[in-house]
Amino acid sequence: MQETIVGAINDALHSEMDADERVLIFGEDIAESGGVFRATDGLKERFGDDRVLDTPLSEIAIVGGAAGLAMYGYRPVAEIQFSGFLPPAFDQLVTHASRIRWRTRGEWSAPLVIRTPYGAGVKALEHHSESLEGVYGHLPGLKVVVPSTPRDAKGLLTAAIRDPDPVLVMEPKQIYRSFRDEVPEESYEEPIGEAAIRREGSELSVISWGAMMYPTLQAVENLGVDAEVIDLRTISPLDDETVVESVKKTGRALIVHEAARTGGFGSELIACINDRALMYLKAPIERITGFDVPVPLLSMEDYYLPNPPRIEEGIKRVLTA
Amino acid sequence: MDEDGMYETSIGPQSGRVSQNDLDVGLLQIVEPDGSYASEEVPALHDDQLCDLYRWMLLERTFDERMVKLQRRGELGTFGSGYGQEASIIGSGYALKDEDWLLGMGREAGAMFLQGLPMRDMILFWRGIEDANREMAKRNLMIAISIGSHLPLVTGAAWGMQLDGADSVVAAYFGDGASSTGAVHEGMNFAGVLGAPAVFFCQNNQYAISTPFEKQTQARSLAQRAVGYGIDGIRVDGNDVLAVYKAMAEAREAAQAGSPMLVESLTYRLGAHTTSDDPTRYRDRTEEAQWKRRDPLDRYESFLRSEGLWSEINHEAILEDVNNEFDAALQAADEYEPRHVDEMFDYLYAELPPSLQQQLVEFKAFLEDRPDAYDYIDQRAKG
Numbered sequence: 239m240q241e242t243i244v245g246a247i248n249d250a251l252h253s254e255m256d257a258d259e260r261v262l263i264f265g266e267d268i269a270e271s272g273g274v275f276r277a278t279d280g281l282k283e284r285f286g287d288d289r290v291l292d293t294p295l296s297e298i299a300i301v302g303g304a305a306g307l308a309m310y311g312y313r314p315v316a317e318i319q320f321s322g323f324l325p326p327a328f329d330q331l332v333t334h335a336s337r338i339r340w341r342t343r344g345e346w347s348a349p350l351v352i353r354t355p356y357g358a359g360v361k362a363l364e365h366h367s368e369s370l371e372g373v374y375g376h377l378p379g380l381k382v383v384v385p386s387t388p389r390d391a392k393g394l395l396t397a398a399i400r401d402p403d404p405v406l407v408m409e410p411k412q413i414y415r416s417f418r419d420e421v422p423e424e425s426y427e428e429p430i431g432e433a434a435i436r437r438e439g440s441e442l443s444v445i446s447w448g449a450m451m452y453p454t455l456q457a458v459e460n461l462g463v464d465a466e467v468i469d470l471r472t473i474s475p476l477d478d479e480t481v482v483e484s485v486k487k488t489g490r491a492l493i494v495h496e497a498a499r500t501g502g503f504g505s506e507l508i509a510c511i512n513d514r515a516l517m518y519l520k521a522p523i524e525r526i527t528g529f530d531v532p533v534p535l536l537s538m539e540d541y542y543l544p545n546p547p548r549i550e551e552g553i554k555r556v557l558t559a
Numbered sequence: 560m561d562e563d564g565m566y567e568t569s570i571g572p573q574s575g576r577v578s579q580n581d582l583d584v585g586l587l588q589i590v591e592p593d594g595s596y597a598s599e600e601v602p603a604l605h606d607d608q609l610c611d612l613y614r615w616m617l618l619e620r621t622f623d624e625r626m627v628k629l630q631r632r633g634e635l636g637t638f639g640s641g642y643g644q645e646a647s648i649i650g651s652g653y654a655l656k657d658e659d660w661l662l663g664m665g666r667e668a669g670a671m672f673l674q675g676l677p678m679r680d681m682i683l684f685w686r687g688i689e690d691a692n693r694e695m696a697k698r699n700l701m702i703a704i705s706i707g708s709h710l711p712l713v714t715g716a717a718w719g720m721q722l723d724g725a726d727s728v729v730a731a732y733f734g735d736g737a738s739s740t741g742a743v744h745e746g747m748n749f750a751g752v753l754g755a756p757a758v759f760f761c762q763n764n765q766y767a768i769s770t771p772f773e774k775q776t777q778a779r780s781l782a783q784r785a786v787g788y789g790i791d792g793i794r795v796d797g798n799d800v801l802a803v804y805k806a807m808a809e810a811r812e813a814a815q816a817g818s819p820m821l822v823e824s825l826t827y828r829l830g831a832h833t834t835s836d837d838p839t840r841y842r843d844r845t846e847e848a849q850w851k852r853r854d855p856l857d858r859y860e861s862f863l864r865s866e867g868l869w870s871e872i873n874h875e876a877i878l879e880d881v882n883n884e885f886d887a888a889l890q891a892a893d894e895y896e897p898r899h900v901d902e903m904f905d906y907l908y909a910e911l912p913p914s915l916q917q918q919l920v921e922f923k924a925f926l927e928d929r930p931d932a933y934d935y936i937d938q939r940a941k942g
Contacts, residue, residue: 303715309719
């Protein structure tokens with residue numbers, strides 16, 4: 239079937255709720271209205287009030303409540319309406335959700351899923367455009383995935399719901415409905431912790447994830463270079479093997495992410511290449527990222543986000559260095 | 560609430576104003592500080608249970624004394640004693656059932672012992688040995704060191720019980736300091752919305768390390784906050800073990816029936832916040848002396864005497880038993896098998912990711928190359 243990313247998410251939620259009675263969905267405005275992006279549309283009608291629940295505007299309670307439910311044996315899938323609203327609940331992720339299994343030496347676990355739309359480019363208000371995957375990826379015990387296609391959105395969310403550990407699913411809301419693509423009707427998992435090679439090439443490796451995949455692929459096409467384009471898909475645990483093998487082959491690398499540069503996940507990728515492929519490099523690794531400023535309001539957000547021309551210039555520098 | 564309901568008022572003055580004066584909730588007491596009580600107020604407990612409460616309070620006190628001594632000898636990490644709060648800890652714990660969960664903050668050892676936690680494991684906990692947390696989890700117990708952060712977990716687990724139609728509740732133990740954190744408010748409010756079987760038991764011992772209650776909040780009580788969360792509350796004399804038991808038993812029953820409750824147990828921390836703290840820096844001796852006169856064990860002794868039950872209590876024999884139990888627990892803790900550094904990596908995930916596996920491999924290689932690297936650990940005091 240042809241689906242958008244948000245449609246694929248909705249489909250995954252339907253099939254996992256069908257398959258496992260312990261799966262519960264909750265968050266702000268997700269039941270009656272089907273979510274502000276309609277990702278949870280139709281679930282309440284299908285599965286009822288007990289399993290699909292509107293919560294108070296209370297991110298700490300949503301994430302902590304999910305952790306408690308998961309400890310008790312349920313499979314909560316909580317939505318944080320915008321990832322910019324997740325920081326109040328950061329404590330619940332750091333302090334409890336990510337370490338319940340570790341703390342209790344395997345006696346308890348917290349197999350919860352937090353879904354949250356992230357990223358800029360939708361002309362939203364302040365705090366609606368953040369991209370803090372690097373921050374969450376820094377937390378031991380928390381898995382972080384960022385799908386960029388409808389197929390991955392369904393498969394990674396399905397894998398996240400079935401995963402025995404807590405998973406943060408960061409959904410690229412800029413491309414929620416930008417296009418449709420083929421998505422299998424039956425249920426399936428895309429493996430967490432495996433990057434995908436979107437385009438094979440030999441001249442340089444370009445690594446990105448989420449909504450930034452598309453300006454990245456566009457820039458490669460515009461320049462007509464033979465780039466290998468990697469979609470990371472999972473931030474944590476990192477598939478360093480795919481990154482390292484590609485860079486060994488091409489000897490050049492460019493990283494594209496929309497989060498601020500300093501301490502962004504690109505830094506970790508560079509460190510990883512440094513550890514295992516430094517001697518293969520023919521040029522310094524480049525990063526095209528958001529600037530080290532808060533995401534500007536809608537009138538200026540285009541200047542913040544990496545776009546094909548900025549990425550093209552980065553590719554040229556890496557190729558000519 | 561329907562739209563019209565918003566415009567109807569059933570509480571408070573018609574002016575639309577609510578003030579602190581409207582929320583004077585009083586204090587549930589059964590045995591007054593002078594030892595007097597009304598027989599009809601005494602909870603329906605058998606004589607042996609009434610005596611048992613005394614035994615448990617004495618156990619709590621002895622355990623705390625022994626632990627502080629152990630810390631002073633360098634055989635324990637930092638420890639937080641429950642000295643002065645024995646009625647609050649035991650009265651509440653005694654009202655819980657085996658199948659209940661208790662997510663606490665560390666100053667409720669006796670309540671955890673009542674849930675079946677061996678004393679050894681509490682010693683291991685304060686020695687910083689993670690296995691203690693596993694033993695707690697086996698009995699549906701957990702200590703959250705991060706103040707107040709566990710209340711949303713309590714609500715979540717209670718929500719699970721509600722969905723299962725389980726015959727149990729989750730009890731949150733926390734303090735007056737925690738009551739100022741956001742997680743506490745969100746946890747209780749959400750529990751109210753869900754009607755989850757949660758009991759929020761706040762030991763108001765009047766100090767958050769050095770910060771006195773009046774600097775924590777201008778609210779007259781913590782119990783009154785329940786109203787704001789849409790739930791009911793009880794404010795109870797936390798030095799009156801029978802009153803605490805009654806409050807907790809009522810709260811438990813209400814929670815089971817879908818009405819989570821907040822219990823504020825007004826007590827006093829006679830000891831230091833932890834073994835790292837020196838209360839003489841921030842509170843005066845006369846205040847401590849005043850609270851020593853309200854000793855929960857003394858008050859309960861006078862009740863047992865009035866009931867003619869004191870003759871059933873062999874104080875010295877209980878002390879000997881409890882000390883023997885502590886000695887055995889300490890010996891078991893001392894004999895606890897040494898752990899491998901690999902365990903630091905274990906259990907973070909159901910399956911160790913390759914990058915973490917690599918860190919473990921590198922670390923083990925380092926240990927092999929440099930067997931001297933951590934010699935200093937054995938040379939310093941335990942804990």
